[in-house]
Amino acid sequence: MAEQTAVKKSANKQNTLGYRIRRNKVCYFMMAPYFILFFFFTVLPVVISIALSFTYFNMLEFPTFVGWQNYIQLFLEDDIFLISLKNTLIFAVVTGPISYILCLLFAWIINEFSGKVRAFLTLIFYAPSICGNAYMVWNLILTGDRYGYLNGILIKLGILDEAILWMKTEKYVLPVLIVVQLWLSLGTGFLSFIAGLQTVDKTLFEAAALDGVKNRWQELWYVTLPAMKPQLMFGAVMQITQSFAVADISIQLAGNPSVNYAGATVVTHLLDYGSTRFDMGYASAIATVLFLLMVGTNKLVQRMLRRVGE
Amino acid sequence: MEKKRRRLFRRKPRKLNRSMAGNGIMFFIMFICGIFMALPLVMIINNALKPLDELFQFPPKIFVRNPTLENFTDLFVLMNNSWVPFSRYILNTIIITGGGMVGHVICASLAAYPLAKHNFPGKNLLFSMVVLSMMFSWTVTQIPQYIIISWLHINNTYAALVLPAFSFGMGLYLMKQFMEQLPDALMESARLDGASEWRIFWTIVMPNVKPAWLTLAIFQFQQMWGNTGGLFLRSEELKPLQYSLQQITAGGTARAGAAAAVTFIIAAVPITFFLICQSSVLETMTTSGMKD
Numbered sequence: 001m002a003e004q005t006a007v008k009k010s011a012n013k014q015n016t017l018g019y020r021i022r023r024n025k026v027c028y029f030m031m032a033p034y035f036i037l038f039f040f041f042t043v044l045p046v047v048i049s050i051a052l053s054f055t056y057f058n059m060l061e062f063p064t065f066v067g068w069q070n071y072i073q074l075f076l077e078d079d080i081f082l083i084s085l086k087n088t089l090i091f092a093v094v095t096g097p098i099s100y101i102l103c104l105l106f107a108w109i110i111n112e113f114s115g116k117v118r119a120f121l122t123l124i125f126y127a128p129s130i131c132g133n134a135y136m137v138w139n140l141i142l143t144g145d146r147y148g149y150l151n152g153i154l155i156k157l158g159i160l161d162e163a164i165l166w167m168k169t170e171k172y173v174l175p176v177l178i179v180v181q182l183w184l185s186l187g188t189g190f191l192s193f194i195a196g197l198q199t200v201d202k203t204l205f206e207a208a209a210l211d212g213v214k215n216r217w218q219e220l221w222y223v224t225l226p227a228m229k230p231q232l233m234f235g236a237v238m239q240i241t242q243s244f245a246v247a248d249i250s251i252q253l254a255g256n257p258s259v260n261y262a263g264a265t266v267v268t269h270l271l272d273y274g275s276t277r278f279d280m281g282y283a284s285a286i287a288t289v290l291f292l293l294m295v296g297t298n299k300l301v302q303r304m305l306r307r308v309g310e
Numbered sequence: 311m312e313k314k315r316r317r318l319f320r321r322k323p324r325k326l327n328r329s330m331a332g333n334g335i336m337f338f339i340m341f342i343c344g345i346f347m348a349l350p351l352v353m354i355i356n357n358a359l360k361p362l363d364e365l366f367q368f369p370p371k372i373f374v375r376n377p378t379l380e381n382f383t384d385l386f387v388l389m390n391n392s393w394v395p396f397s398r399y400i401l402n403t404i405i406i407t408g409g410g411m412v413g414h415v416i417c418a419s420l421a422a423y424p425l426a427k428h429n430f431p432g433k434n435l436l437f438s439m440v441v442l443s444m445m446f447s448w449t450v451t452q453i454p455q456y457i458i459i460s461w462l463h464i465n466n467t468y469a470a471l472v473l474p475a476f477s478f479g480m481g482l483y484l485m486k487q488f489m490e491q492l493p494d495a496l497m498e499s500a501r502l503d504g505a506s507e508w509r510i511f512w513t514i515v516m517p518n519v520k521p522a523w524l525t526l527a528i529f530q531f532q533q534m535w536g537n538t539g540g541l542f543l544r545s546e547e548l549k550p551l552q553y554s555l556q557q558i559t560a561g562g563t564a565r566a567g568a569a570a571a572v573t574f575i576i577a578a579v580p581i582t583f584f585l586i587c588q589s590s591v592l593e594t595m596t597t598s599g600m601k602d
Contacts, residue, residue, distance in 0.1 A: 134350035147369035230487035
């Protein structure tokens, strides 16, 4: 009996917070450099930004508290924000999953090749992401007169009679931007999948073949994907942060503001207020709404990914 | 010795579960898509080699007809005329890009190891903070960040660019995900042999996640290489190469040739780094099979 209480006591002792912290001292030391810097350069700025979203702040005068005013204006009075929100959601829903699957598919196919061919193919597919503002190529393709490559080809084939001003016609802006975004999207997720595929144990494939896996697709679903779940999670988060934050390509190809705001996204709207109108309070409110949107999506996607390979 | 020789003479194992038709289709898809993806590369290389009259040709052609290195000689002349000696820009870039990359890979990996393989109070909170931070728009946090950097008195020093780079969120997340896959038995046996956590980290964990940190190095190199110093560096002597190269292209139409050469160099450096890292990513895991 006495022994039992002694055991219980020591178990209790092991469960106290102080003890657990002291026992893992080395963990905290290892994390210290990163998290101290992270606190100063990321956590603090984010907290300050969220606080600023409740103020009027023009970057010259000291911010004045305005309560929910920015948020109320955002949802009730700002039609352009609602347009940009709609565009961003379309963007995210279309490009997010497609580009995620493309990243995975291409990484997986490239992994089938060996040696130099594989390195070369990886470079080719990663090229749009590594070449800086590579999407400028699309300016040439989409030039609005008949000398633009796309117009030229379509006219030659007899599909079009006259040139189309691609980026100045409302109904083409969003679809074109989606295509360009997909083309650009084999970036972070893609490379991490390539690296992830490298860490899948080769003996698993042999074992699976003995267990009756018959073709490459079954192998992908039952063996490869479950083995690289951590990378899939990572890729999903990167995909969300990319597809919700589309702005650069829209500004470069369609302009900001674009024709009738056809290419406006939440982030172009934010940039408009942040760097053109110097209304940082309002811009911070936009950023906070976008943040909540991404967090929600992330929760949903992570839940779905847990079921891969079942 | 015996084992080594056997591995040397082993015949290449036949790949399981692969049909010829499937391979053919895969190759075809890759070929078509590859053409599209290679477009910017092809264009940058061709533009850099075009003489001025071809650069201004209308309608523009993708392929160069009379390749020349004129653009590069023009660029070198411009570089030699710069106010700050060009070698200084190169030094700045090495410090900023190299420092930001190495520091980030080390800091992020060190922090990722306990998060992936240990249990301690506050673990989930810290990790979710990092993941969530990636979703907050960077444009908005820039202003508070500037205030904090001035407050720390590191404004207009290399530290203003390099220190924040140490703590980017993505690297920690990437490293943690890869470390999570390592079997616990690997570390347990080292622990029984009396190795300290630091030792386990350097000699067991890091070698086993080499593809991860090489990939992270690629990302971080690209990120830091693209940095022009922006808000945080005001002195001309501290600016990186990217900045001075972009200044050359800002010369407008008169410098179109040099600008094409600049675009080439700006892309060529990270591509070279990419190829070096990527080829080591691809060879590591074929040799080690430590998984459970």
